[in-house]
Structure formats: C-alpha cells, structure tokens
Amino acid sequence: MSDKFLIVSDVDGTLLGDDRAVQGFAEWLTPQRTRFRLAYNSGRFPASLRKSIEKSALPEPDALIGGVGTQIEKFASGEPLEGWPEFQGFWDSRIVRAVLANESRLQLQPEKFLSEYKVSYFAEDATSDELADWQSRLEAAGLYVRHVYSSQRDLDFLPAGCDKGSAAAFLANAWGFPLDHVIACGDTANDLALFEQGFLGIVVGNALEELKTLDSSRVYHANEHFAAGVQEGIQHWLDRAEQLLAADGSSG
Ligand code: GLC
Numbered sequence: 001m002s003d004k005f006l007i008v009s010d011v012d013g014t015l016l017g018d019d020r021a022v023q024g025f026a027e028w029l030t031p032q033r034t035r036f037r038l039a040y041n042s043g044r045f046p047a048s049l050r051k052s053i054e055k056s057a058l059p060e061p062d063a064l065i066g067g068v069g070t071q072i073e074k075f076a077s078g079e080p081l082e083g084w085p086e087f088q089g090f091w092d093s094r095i096v097r098a099v100l101a102n103e104s105r106l107q108l109q110p111e112k113f114l115s116e117y118k119v120s121y122f123a124e125d126a127t128s129d130e131l132a133d134w135q136s137r138l139e140a141a142g143l144y145v146r147h148v149y150s151s152q153r154d155l156d157f158l159p160a161g162c163d164k165g166s167a168a169a170f171l172a173n174a175w176g177f178p179l180d181h182v183i184a185c186g187d188t189a190n191d192l193a194l195f196e197q198g199f200l201g202i203v204v205g206n207a208l209e210e211l212k213t214l215d216s217s218r219v220y221h222a223n224e225h226f227a228a229g230v231q232e233g234i235q236h237w238l239d240r241a242e243q244l245l246a247a248d249g250s251s252g
Pocket of ligand 1: 043044045
C-alpha cells in the first residue's frame with residue numbers, strides 16, 4: 001500500500017464550483033486512477049452526493065463520507081463501512097433539538113439535512129460567545145457533543161469524536177493507509193477537522209478565510225481554485241513524495 005495515496009476531498013466549493021476544472025481534474029486523474037483511493041467527504045448525505053457524481057464529471061470515488069463525517073459508505077456496493085460511527089459518550093439527537101428549540105437565533109435546517117447523528121441549523125453570523133453558550137447548554141443536558149460552524153451560517157451538532165476528520169482517519173485505518181499517505185482537501189471550516197488528523201492537506205485557492213489561515217508544513221495552499229486547486233495540491237504532494245524517495249535512495 002505504501003506507494004498509494006488516499007485522497008479525501010470535500011465536494012462543494014472544493015471540487016465543485018467550476019465545471020471545466022472538474023473536467024480537467026477527471027482527465028488528469030483517470031489515467032493514474034489506480035495510484036489512488038478516492039473518498040468524497042461532505043456535509044451532504046451520500047444519496048445527494050451520488051446525484052452530483054451522476055450529473056457532473058466528478059470521478060467515481062471508492063467511498064463516500066457524508067453528513068459531516070457521520071456516515072461512511074462504500075461507493076460500489078452502497079454498504080456502510082462497518083464500525084462507524086464511533087463516538088465518545090452520551091448522544092441523543094432529540095435532546096439537541098429539545099434544548100435548542102426556542103433559540104430565536106437558530107433556524108433548524110430542513111429535515112432532509114438532519115439525521116440521528118447530525119442536527120444542523122442556520123445561524124447567520126453567530127458569535128463565538130453564542131456558539132459557546134449553545135455548546136455549554138447541550139453539555140449541561142448531559143450530551144457529549146461537537147459543534148462545527150462554517151461559512152458564517154451552517155451550524156452542525158455531531159456526537160463528540162465523530163466528524164469529517166475522525167471519519168477519514170477511520171477509513172484510512174480500515175484501508176491500511178498511514179497518515180502521510182492520506183491527502184485531505186477542503187475550503188471551509190467544516191473541513192477543519194480534516195486538518196487535525198496529521199494527514200497531508202490541501203486548501204484550495206478559493207477557500208474561505210477560516211481555512212486560509214491554517215499554517216503548517218503539512219498543509220499546502222493551492223493557487224488554483226476548486227478541482228484545479230485539488231489537482232495542483234495532489235501534484236505537489238506526489239512530487240514531494242518522489243523527492244523524499246530520491247533523497248532516501250541517494251543517502252542509502
Ligand atoms: C452541507 C449540509 C448542511 C451542513 C453544511 C455544513 O451543506 O447539507 O446540513 O450544515 O454542509 O456542514
């Protein structure tokens with residue numbers, strides 16, 4: 001497995017956003033598809049991702065991570081990946097909804113975006129004090145919860161320990177990829193958890209400020225936007241891996 005990479009990419013705003021860039025990405029990836037395993041990792045649920053894959057030039061992936069990390073599904077069979085979700089303590093989505101029911105700043109997202117493991121709201125321009133207040137009210141009700149706030153609007157409550165990053169790490173482990181052979185790609189704060197696992201990272205050129213400020217030798221900031229930025233970043237990490245191998249070879 002050591003020469004292969006697992007690419008785990010967000011979809012909306014990271015791969016999708018420019019149809020020509022998606023087309024170019026697919027044409028670049030397809031001839032070397034066997035070098036990679038590919039997983040899409042989105043706030044949307046798998047069924048919705050499948051529609052986008054059908055309608056666009058997006059290459060077929062090997063797995064779908066949906067609902068902000070709460071679901072992992074094998075692409076070909078549609079079966080869930082066994083053992084997921086894993087989380088760290090007491091969780092009950094009904095309690096999240098009950099505790100926050102009368103909060104005027106929060107608007108529950110439509111039911112089709114909600115599940116047993118993901119309770120999402122719209123909260124325009126929420127402040128860090130507001131986020132901390134909602135989080136502590138949920139904790140006071142006994143929940144082990146993580147909130148993910150992105151695009152100054154989307155607020156997701158998930159079971160603690162279950163997010164885009166931990167789902168990607170679970171998949172990487174199930175498929176035998178070490179951390180430095182996983183390449184994570186994103187554009188907004190709902191991808192932040194993906195950059196907390198020690199993977200190699202790509203932030204696309206059109207990313208929001210919430211990710212642009214990430215500063216780590218393991219995160220590459222692409223100049224190109226959308227799928228072209230993902231492509232630029234993957235090429236960067238492949239070149240880097242080759243340089244390291246060559247240096248290893250010449251020193252040994
Ligand atoms: C997607 C989901 C939405 C979520 C957002 C951010 O748009 O449909 O429910 O809030 O991603 O994670």
